[in-house]
Amino acid sequence: MNASPQLPLPPHFDPARVGEVWRVPYQTRAEEAPAWARRHGIRPAVEDPFRLCLVAVDVQNTFCIPGFELYVGGRSGSGAVDDNRRLCAFIYRNLGRITEICPTMDTHHAMQIFHxxxxxxxxxxxxxxxxxxxxxxxxxxxxxxxxxxxxxxxxxxxxxxxxxxxxxxxxxxxxxxxxxVWPYHAMLGGIGHALVSAVEEAVFFHGVARASRPDFHIKGDNPFTEHYSVIGPEVLEGPGGAALARKSEKFVDMLLRFDAVVIAGQAKSHCVAWTIADLLRQAQARDARLARKVYLLEDCTSPVVVAGAIDYTEEADAAFRHFAKAGMHVVRSTLPLEDWPGIPTRHD
Incomplete structure (x- = not known):
């Protein structure tokens, strides 16, 4: 049993650097993580009686670092940076409760229909x-x-x-x-494709501390369709009915094996909203009650806003209202897990 409901932030985490790109010191963190786990009574993930998966949607430099290609600033201008400060803190404070982290990675080439x-x-x-x-x-x-x-x-x-x-x-x-038509972004092999350094460090630290392998999912490299949702592309068939791509039943099956699925990332109006919508449709087709195991971190995601061009804030908010009406839980990362509906305390 873990010692406390919420853990302290580890000394290496610097919120001021979340909006920057830097090299994660893997060896150092790999040595610190087991000691941190012992100090705070954190057990291996395989022993979790209640299994919780965190889906981090496209938390990549291209969307999350100011000055990069498709930085998601939201209306505040600091959206993705603020979101990731909270996301890192959520991972560290709930290190002993998060069974597995599933990062999705938007992955593109120059020759695609949206470039x-x-x-x-x-x-x-x-x-x-x-x-x-x-x-x-x-x-x-x-x-x-x-x-x-x-x-x-x-x-x-x-x-x-x-x-x-x-x-x-x-x-x-x-x-x-x-x-x-999007700016060239999330280019495979480029620095924009990589996870945000602070988030990458948190995912690595969690994996070592809990003996839990992060489950990365790549999406978006089909040249003939946009692919906002990790579960499936925007268009499945070409003009003659030939398949362009397929939805990922395997991804949905994997998520629904967990007792709770927590979703955060970028952008709220596109890849996050479309992933949740696909997951909701799949859950409703099987058992509408499955939607109740999904939790949306409303303070760890922001919509696409480009001054003078586009603003998807209202569409994103409407989507989250729809998800809540369908039974999903819209929650804040700063609220202890024990206070989330449906999440058991450590003694349950």
Whole structure:
């Protein structure tokens, strides 16, 4: 049994550095973590009577560090940095209660349908970031597939153009966000793809202290569809009905084996909201009561806001209200787990 409901923050954690990129001193933390576990009576995760999984959605430099490609500042401008200070503190204070951490990793290449390189206007120019591409704009010729990419993507130009129109139409018909041209971000092999240093350190420390292997999930490398949710892409089929990608039943099965699933990360309006929505649909299809084991850390996530361009705050808040109405719990990271509905005390 762990000694106290909430643990102190370890000496190495510096909240002032959460918004910076630095090298995690793995060897030092690997030596400190077991001693920390012994000092505070933290047992191996395999012994947990109540199994709790923390899903950290896309807590990567590209979204969370000021000055990076798609920094999620929210309306405050400091959103993701503040969120990650609280997320790190949540991990450390509940080190003995979190059984496993599951980070998702948005993973991209230059040649993808939502990056400027993929599209051309009649003059041969690429769209600027945050351009919304409607089906009408594709039909009219305002935007077309870049034929120079066809050999590298292994697709005929005519087929890629049909795919582009079908994609934009499918998004509109399903009520999803329009095809958005994003800045190049989360590029595989780049520094933006990496976890935020402070969060990476917390995940590493937890893994060593609890003998718990973090379960990383990669998403988003399909060139022909956006992939906000880790559970599945935005569009599943091409114009001829051929499969573009599939939803991850395995990911859902894994989560539903836990007694509680806690979700945080970036961005509240996109990858977080879409992941939760997919999880909710999967849970409702099996047993509506399963939604009650999901907890959303409302103070560890922020919406996409770009001054003068887009603001998804209202959409994100509406999504969280919908999730709460469906039975999920919207909670704050600073509240002790014992005070969350449905979470047992250590003596239960």
């Amino acid at each position: 400027p390189l993929y599209l051309l206007d009649p003059a041969g120019g690429h769209p600027p970031p945050y351009t919304l591409v409607s089906a009408d704009s594709v039909r009219s010729g305002q935007w077309r597939f870049n034929p120079a990419l066809a050999p590298a993507l292994g697709i005929p130009v005519e087929e890629a153009q049909r795919q582009l129109l079908h994609y934009a139409e499918t998004l509109e018909q399903s009520g999803k966000y329009a095809l958005t």
